[in-house]
Amino acid sequence: MTSSSVNHIYPVIWQNDKVFLIDQTRLPGEYSVVEISLCEDMAQAIRTMIVRGAPAIGVAAAYGMYLGAKEIQTTNREVFLKKLEKIAQLLRETRPTAVNLFWAISRMLKIAYESVGNVEQIKAILLETAQAIQLEDLKTCQAIGDNGLIVLPSEPTKLTILTHCNTGSLATAGYGTALGVIRSAWRENRLARVYADETRPRLQGAKLTAWECVQEGIPVTVITDSMAAHCMQQGMIDAVIVGADRIAANGDTANKIGTYSLAIVAQAHNIPFFVAAPFSTVDFSISDGSQIPIEERHPSEIYQIGNTEICASGVEFYNPAFDVTPASLIKAIITEKGAISPQEIINYRRELAI
Numbered sequence: 001m002t003s004s005s006v007n008h009i010y011p012v013i014w015q016n017d018k019v020f021l022i023d024q025t026r027l028p029g030e031y032s033v034v035e036i037s038l039c040e041d042m043a044q045a046i047r048t049m050i051v052r053g054a055p056a057i058g059v060a061a062a063y064g065m066y067l068g069a070k071e072i073q074t075t076n077r078e079v080f081l082k083k084l085e086k087i088a089q090l091l092r093e094t095r096p097t098a099v100n101l102f103w104a105i106s107r108m109l110k111i112a113y114e115s116v117g118n119v120e121q122i123k124a125i126l127l128e129t130a131q132a133i134q135l136e137d138l139k140t141c142q143a144i145g146d147n148g149l150i151v152l153p154s155e156p157t158k159l160t161i162l163t164h165c166n167t168g169s170l171a172t173a174g175y176g177t178a179l180g181v182i183r184s185a186w187r188e189n190r191l192a193r194v195y196a197d198e199t200r201p202r203l204q205g206a207k208l209t210a211w212e213c214v215q216e217g218i219p220v221t222v223i224t225d226s227m228a229a230h231c232m233q234q235g236m237i238d239a240v241i242v243g244a245d246r247i248a249a250n251g252d253t254a255n256k257i258g259t260y261s262l263a264i265v266a267q268a269h270n271i272p273f274f275v276a277a278p279f280s281t282v283d284f285s286i287s288d289g290s291q292i293p294i295e296e297r298h299p300s301e302i303y304q305i306g307n308t309e310i311c312a313s314g315v316e317f318y319n320p321a322f323d324v325t326p327a328s329l330i331k332a333i334i335t336e337k338g339a340i341s342p343q344e345i346i347n348y349r350r351e352l353a354i
Contacts (some may be wrong), residue, residue, distance in 0.1 A: 011170050022170065055281075059104065062129065066126045160192050164258060169212060199225065237269075247333065248283060248286045
């Protein structure tokens, strides 16, 4: 299937007792779908970034929990729950930073333990819960998109917005977080253009965000990460909107590497910097960003593009996948409950407890 034939972007689809994932490692050159029927295959898909983006990982992990539960051959409740814990651990170990993964797994486990039915009934409830998580995320993203309209600058009438990495339909159940705000702005005729950082080293902005924009006819310009400061200096950017993989209780936010520098540069140019994310991304168990685990990925992402090595032999590499932006640099965190000051996030701890 070619990209031009894609009308609706749903990265995770449940159909015929299987999960179908858009293979995001092949975009934009090839649109293909991976069929997943085993928990181990789902774990590998998350690990290798066939599916990526914090909310989408959460949805995928929820289905992974069900697929794993379906594989358990026992009618003994205690044996079943013990094996389900092992499946949960397998999925937890795939990606350390995106908290939605852990949130979805915890919710699935909680449902399993609280269910009063037999093993087969627990399995059915787990599937219903995974489907509910997916539907809730889609509605949440649409709410985030609309809530973002309220806090965007009122001038100019049509805005130029810079974004980083991919936070669209591909990164969620659909619609997107930061790109969801951009979609809503486009729908309401408030958007002039998107500037998409290419987002080294995996190029999610160039490969995925730009691809999504093209599907919907949203004007998009791809720039290298190092061009963002220049574009701000030249008055080309009205606002910056990014997503999040984990938000600490104090509002410090982990997002794709390069986000922190964008926030610093935006502050230097008096440009509002927004984070768009569902409340499932908030980790109330950690007080600040210094406690967020930062995934370090294989150095080949840096020294190799396709099959071509671009660095000299003997060079050493450092490849953190995320960085942490202090709450003080964030104007607002746009959530399904509205746009909230980072310092106010802590006030929702009790309301949102699982």
